[in-house]
Amino acid sequence: MSQAPPRLLSGAELKALSQRSDLHGALRLGLHLALILGAGWLVAASGPWTLLPAMLLLGVTQAALFAPIHETMHLTAFASRRANAVVGWLAACPSLLNWHFYMAFHLAHHRHTQDPEKDPELIMAPPSSLDAYLWRVIALPYWRTRLLTLRDAWRGDLSAHPYIPARAAPKIIRSMRAMTVFVLGCAGLSMLLVGWWAPLVFWIGPQLLGQPVLRLYLLTEHTLCTHDANGLTNTRTTLTNAAVRLLMWNMSYHTEHHLYPSIPFHRLPAAHGALRDRLAVLQDGYWRWHAGFIRLLRQS
Structure with a gap:
């Protein structure tokens, strides 16, 4: 697990920053859904030349549902445990990322952050060449993984995923099967009501x-x-604009989140203000990081 050096935050500071809020969660979720609906309207109103950009915009807002999936998995999006579970499960359906499966995966990631043998995020090694970088970015490995895990769930065997506790496997299998039926049912209903397309x-x-x-x-x-287990060096916070922070539920404050996962999304900016001077890996902008990473890959 990422470890915070002592005295980064006092007990009183952490308690104050860890206050969860149904109101903040509902407002951010409502705004996110409004963005999805607006992008969907653009797709519906598009002609031949504008359809693809509109679909890209819709796709970005849909993919960004990963942020509430992540936040609800930590039970910090809302004060209500049930609201976290319901919203998280539904938000995960469009990307076929089952919420209960992701909970087991992500908790293992937090327990073993950057441990090459135990961190499930390192099952697929970071790109070490431009070809590997492009392969990762086009997301085909992501979809392959999602389909294979659904296959495993329908077979009733999640043993290929060692981060899933045996006691949790039956519930996760049921959840993944229900998600499959739900997603296919929604797709079928849309075909009946709107059209095959x-x-x-x-x-x-x-x-x-x-x-x-x-x-x-x-x-x-x-x-x-x-x-290593040093929470100040094994995770990166990226400084970005307000639009990205809004769409991604402040996930860009990632070091702060890993150090103190009990802090909800709406309090991460305050946590960043308290911790910024101690952060060892602070990046100014996503595109700058990728430009530097690509240069590094080209030199290797």
Whole structure:
């Protein structure tokens, strides 16, 4: 687990920063859904020349649902435990990332951050060449993984995923099967009510276009950070603009989150203010990081 050096935050400071809020969660979720609906309206109103950009915009807002998935998994999006579970499960469906499966995966990531043998995020090694970088970014490995895990769930065997406790496997299997039925049911209903093309332009196409943007975002969180338990060096915080922070529920304050995962999204900016002078891996902008990483890959 990422470890915070002593006295970074006092007990009183951490308690104050860890206050959860149904109101903040509902407002951020409402805004996110409004962005998705607005992008969906643009897709519906698009002509031949504007359809692809509109689908990309819809795909980015859909892929960004990863932020509330992540936040609800930590039970910090809302004060209500049930609200976290319901919102998280539904938000994960469009990307086929089952919420209960992701909970087991992500908790293992927090317990073993940057441990090459135990961190499930390192099952797929960071890109070491331009070809590997492009392969990761186009997101085909992501979709392959999602389909294989669904296959395992329908077979009733999650033993290929060692981070899933045996006692949790039956519940996760049921959840993944229910998600499959739900997603296919929604796709079928949209075909009946709108047309055969509806899942293609409102879901499948946008997801294929939007997930690469999310891959770019997520690649910055730990790549080139230390492979040890030092929470100040094994995770990166990236400074970015207000629009990205809004869409991604302040996930760019990633070191702060790893040091203190009890702090909810709406308090991470305050946590950043308290911790910034101690952060060892602070990046100014996502595109700057990727430009530097690509230069490094080209030199290797």
